[in-house]
Amino acid sequence: MQLDLLADICPVESAATAEVPRPARPVLEPGGSARDPAELLQSRLRGLGLPPFARFETHRNAQVMLSWTPGKRIRIHEGYVGAPDPVLDAIVRFVKATRQSARAAVRRVFLAFPAELHAPSPSRPCSPAAVSAADRPILEQLRQLHELFNQQHFDGVLGQIPIRLSGRMRTRLGEVRLDRASGRPTQIGISRRHLRRDGWEAVRDTLLHEMIHQWQAETGRPVDHGRGFRDHARRLGIEPRAVLQSVRLEIRRTGRPPGTM
Numbered sequence: 093m094q095l096d097l098l099a100d101i102c103p104v105e106s107a108a109t110a111e112v113p114r115p116a117r118p119v120l121e122p123g124g125s126a127r128d129p130a131e132l133l134q135s136r137l138r139g140l141g142l143p144p145f146a147r148f149e150t151h152r153n154a155q156v157m158l159s160w161t162p163g164k165r166i167r168i169h170e171g172y173v174g175a176p177d178p179v180l181d182a183i184v185r186f187v188k189a190t191r192q193s194a195r196a197a198v199r200r201v202f203l204a205f206p207a208e209l210h211a212p213s214p215s216r217p218c219s220p221a222a223v224s225a226a227d228r229p230i231l232e233q234l235r236q237l238h239e240l241f242n243q244q245h246f247d248g249v250l251g252q253i254p255i256r257l258s259g260r261m262r263t264r265l266g267e268v269r270l271d272r273a274s275g276r277p278t279q280i281g282i283s284r285r286h287l288r289r290d291g292w293e294a295v296r297d298t299l300l301h302e303m304i305h306q307w308q309a310e311t312g313r314p315v316d317h318g319r320g321f322r323d324h325a326r327r328l329g330i331e332p333r334a335v336l337q338s339v340r341l342e343i344r345r346t347g348r349p350p351g352t353m
Contacts, residue, residue: 129173129211133180140177140184142166152211157203160187171207179205192316227257233292234282237299245328250306253277259284266298268305270315277306297330304328 130150134142145163150170160166166187172180182201189195223231234255242250261267261283269279280302287295304324308315325331 129170133168133170133173136173136177136180137168137184140181141188142184143188150211152208157207158183158186169207169211171210171212172202172205174210175202175205175207192314192318196314230257230287231255234295234299237296238280238303241300241303245300246303246307250303250310251277253280253306255280255282257282257284257287261285265290265294266302268302268309268315270309275309275312277309280306300328300330301325 130148133150134148143163145160145166147165149165149167150173151167152170156167157169158167168183172183179202182198185198186195186202189198238250238253238255242248256279258267258281261281262285265283265286267281268277269281270276271278280299282295282298282302286298304321305315307313307324308321313320
């Protein structure tokens with residue numbers, strides 16, 4: 093299972109935001125010698141108890157702060173090379189934790205560190221993604237389904253939320269994005285591949301899945317796939333899967349992640 097922590101300043105869906113490792117800038121150590129940031133960060137994290145990974149990479153992706161596949165690969169924002177040990181220790185404890193409650197306690201520590209200020213990514217103007225004419229009726233149907241399910245299953249208490257189609261989701265069927273400062277949901281995403289491959293009946297279940305996460309966030313509950321989520325999913329008659337759906341949590345530095353579950 094891959095877990096992601098997201099920091100979203102300008103949410104856009106483009107190749108520019110893909111997870112491509114960036115060349116690291118050398119870090120000057122006392123005495124003027126330069127050291128590769130990835131090497132330095134890996135050394136510091138290992139010294140604090142980070143488990144071994146076959147690949148260790150740094151990046152400057154403004155949307156993903158931390159992602160890993162246990163034992164295989166870990167990617168972390170390059171800006172954490174400037175973080176003090178308590179912040180890096182929180183990252184290590186987050187990666188090693190097996191309980192959601194333990195992760196929640198430490199993730200606040202390292203998400204509060206402004207890593208993107210220490211290793212900024214190239215700035216891009218924030219503009220809403222264009223919606224194609226072919227997508228408009230699909231998005232309208234999703235909006236109507238959200239409104240219907242809100243009345244049928246949530247007593248109409250959920251707020252309106254933008255819904256988008258994503259062509260980049262390969263293993264995820266859907267996602268809900270949350271603003272870390274307020275904890276409010278900002279967007280629901282549905283996989284375009286999922287719709288083409290599995291059809292509307294399956295997409296309805298995925299939308300309900302994400303709406304449970306929306307309900308968790310809007311009512312102050314943990315946004316996860318724990319027992320509360322599973323019980324709610326069963327009451328709605330959907331399979332409480334946590335393998336292909338995901339929760340993406342955003343840090344908004346202006347206006348001001350947590351894990352892909």
